[in-house]
Amino acid sequence: MKVALVLFDWFPHGGLQRDCSRIGLKLKEQGADVHIICMNVQGNVPGDFQVHQLDLKGSSKVARRKAFTACLGEHLEKSAYDIVMGFNRLPGLDYYFAADTCFAWKSGRERNWVYRFMPRSRQYLAFENAVFGSSSSTDIFMLSPGQKQEYLACYPDSESRMTDIPPGIEKNRMAGEDAQSLRNSCRQEFNIGDNELLLLQVGSGFSIKGVDRSLAALACLPQNLLMTTHLIIIGRDEPGSYQKQAEGLGLGKRVTFLKSRDDIPRFLQGADLLLHPSYKESAGMVILEAIVAGLPVLTTASCGYAFHVQDADAGLVIKEPFIQETMNTALLDILQNVDRTHWKENGLRYGNGGDFYAMPERVASLILESARGNSHDR
Numbered sequence: 001m002k003v004a005l006v007l008f009d010w011f012p013h014g015g016l017q018r019d020c021s022r023i024g025l026k027l028k029e030q031g032a033d034v035h036i037i038c039m040n041v042q043g044n045v046p047g048d049f050q051v052h053q054l055d056l057k058g059s060s061k062v063a064r065r066k067a068f069t070a071c072l073g074e075h076l077e078k079s080a081y082d083i084v085m086g087f088n089r090l091p092g093l094d095y096y097f098a099a100d101t102c103f104a105w106k107s108g109r110e111r112n113w114v115y116r117f118m119p120r121s122r123q124y125l126a127f128e129n130a131v132f133g134s135s136s137s138t139d140i141f142m143l144s145p146g147q148k149q150e151y152l153a154c155y156p157d158s159e160s161r162m163t164d165i166p167p168g169i170e171k172n173r174m175a176g177e178d179a180q181s182l183r184n185s186c187r188q189e190f191n192i193g194d195n196e197l198l199l200l201q202v203g204s205g206f207s208i209k210g211v212d213r214s215l216a217a218l219a220c221l222p223q224n225l226l227m228t229t230h231l232i233i234i235g236r237d238e239p240g241s242y243q244k245q246a247e248g249l250g251l252g253k254r255v256t257f258l259k260s261r262d263d264i265p266r267f268l269q270g271a272d273l274l275l276h277p278s279y280k281e282s283a284g285m286v287i288l289e290a291i292v293a294g295l296p297v298l299t300t301a302s303c304g305y306a307f308h309v310q311d312a313d314a315g316l317v318i319k320e321p322f323i324q325e326t327m328n329t330a331l332l333d334i335l336q337n338v339d340r341t342h343w344k345e346n347g348l349r350y351g352n353g354g355d356f357y358a359m360p361e362r363v364a365s366l367i368l369e370s371a372r373g374n375s376h377d378r
Helices: 017-030 059-081 104-111 119-132 146-154 156-161 181-187 209-218 240-248 264-270 285-293 306-312 326-339 340-353 359-371
Strands: 002-008 033-041 050-053 084-086 095-097 139-142 162-166 197-203 229-232 255-256 273-276 297-300 317-319
Touching: 002 050, 002 059, 017 033, 017 095, 017 359, 033 059, 033 359, 050 240, 059 326, 095 306, 104 119, 104 162, 139 306, 139 359, 146 156, 146 162, 162 340, 181 197, 181 273, 197 209, 197 264, 209 229, 209 240, 209 326, 240 255, 264 285, 273 285, 285 297, 285 306, 285 340, 297 326, 306 317, 306 340, 306 359, 317 326
Parallel strands: 002 033, 002 084, 033 050, 084 095, 095 139, 139 162, 197 229, 197 273, 229 255, 273 297, 297 317
Antiparallel strands: none
């Protein structure tokens, strides 16, 4: 069985890239010949897959994506894949892993008409329609209920092609016997005392993840509390403008920016609270990773996985529409008045009782069963 996994960009530590790699590994375990096809490749692709970086030309991202689509079509036609699965919305897919929020929903409700007619918007809408439109036959893996409802509001005919899948977090995010030693090593590395507080934010794309919101909330803490509170922000992004924001807010040495890294479980144990005030996110895997690690969460309702915080009773969810003052007050209350031990214990129980780890196996089995002529288990 020859399988193509397609995405625009490959780079280390990306959540989408990690999902792609883990699904690819499960496909290989079941005997598939897995190929990864990209527009851009940075770093190594784990898993010993055959990687195809298509040779493209274009003076803009829109032009390069158009060229990639054309070149991809030619490559797929010549290579005779049995299954083509996309991790970005594109024409010609058998399956789409819906890691993105609905662009039609966003552009129709959160942007003006001029935005919808820009070249980038027209291209994204066309790609999305190729997957979700009534003439499409692409099967779609959905990550969260909120994300699914937004797509159905714009593409009601696509429901029969949607399959809900469980989250796919790695089990090493759960608190193990080494939780205390991980906590100690993390805090020692950054000189954080036992009587000090460590806030954590993890995720690439600082503008979407709401790093500006986290910095603003931190700056509003009373001075005596601020001087014993640290914020570590980890992600694949350029921190320059956010470092300037932090300096302008007088945060000084209270904030540390780190590049994406492999030892996230150490930070999940070392921290006292996860901040994840994203503007919009289809899932937000780190939210669930924090919960099962026993790390309380402060997030926004616009994140697809925010409902897990409420179901687990493992933190607070800021309602939409977002108001910065609400987050400021919530952060202060959590740090000063809330017994976070209760949230930690609830999260640990939630992680032990839920189906949060089987996504790669589930997706691999579904697409291989379909390719072998079996019906979908919807």
